[in-house]
Amino acid sequence: MRRPLLALTLAFGLPAGAAIWQGGDLSRFFAARASSGDLLQGCTDVPEAVALATELRDRALRIERYMEALETRKAEIAAAEATLRARAGELRQQKSGLQSRRNGASQAVREDIDRLIAVYDQxxxxxxxxxxxxxxxxxxxxxxxxxxxxxxxxxxxxxxxxxxxxxxxxxxxxxxxxx
Structure with missing residues (x-):
């Protein structure tokens, strides 16, 4: 009973540890391992091994779904950042346009005041x-x-x-x- 459990642990533990050590993607590792047909070869008569294999397969699927969700969320965040950057650029352009119009209006008022002062000087x-x-x-x-x-x-x-x-x-x- 301990030998099949030890065999499964070694079959999954060593390659998973190597994948972690090398910075690999564990979801692909578990998905590839869980889909292989010889996962339980010679161990189908041990209920603990079957339960462990099922649990590992389920975990691998959850990890894979979680990784897909993360990738989707990353894409959404990138799109939102792009939208925010574009909007910030538009707002900067509007601000500079308002500032230039305000400066033009201020210049016109100064010119009007200067003409009025010139009239009073004369x-x-x-x-x-x-x-x-x-x-x-x-x-x-x-x-x-x-x-x-x-x-x-x-x-x-x-x-x-x-x-x-x-x-x-x-x-x-x-x-x-x-x-």
Missing amino acids: MKPAEAAAVLTNLPPDFAAEILMRVQPETGARIIAAVEPRQAALLTAQMGARSARND
Whole structure:
């Protein structure tokens, strides 16, 4: 009784150990061994040997199915990674497009402000003062901060003293916020 069990152990154990040692694929080893017709040759009368052979065959089939499932999962993960990489590339392109549009819009706003400042630089101080007193104080202060210093000084001089004090305070508050 021990001899057939020992024979089966040696028949499976030594080649399996060699396959593990060499980094081989055990599922193919067990599948090949389990499908051979001479697995139980001379041992069919030993119930333990038959049970062990059946269990080994079942284990080999489970291992084979598990390996197939792993390969399927690897393929799914690779496909998901490819999809994520493609989506990340699309998002980067969209981000750069948004940034370039935003930069273009900012440039257009700067150009508009520069034209507006140039208009106020060309106006007579009394006329510019009359227009600025009708604007919101923060906007008027912004314009005064950007015109030429001499022009800004003449415009403030032409503004009513209370309004000039308010504009000057707004200009100072803006400078303090930017620091």
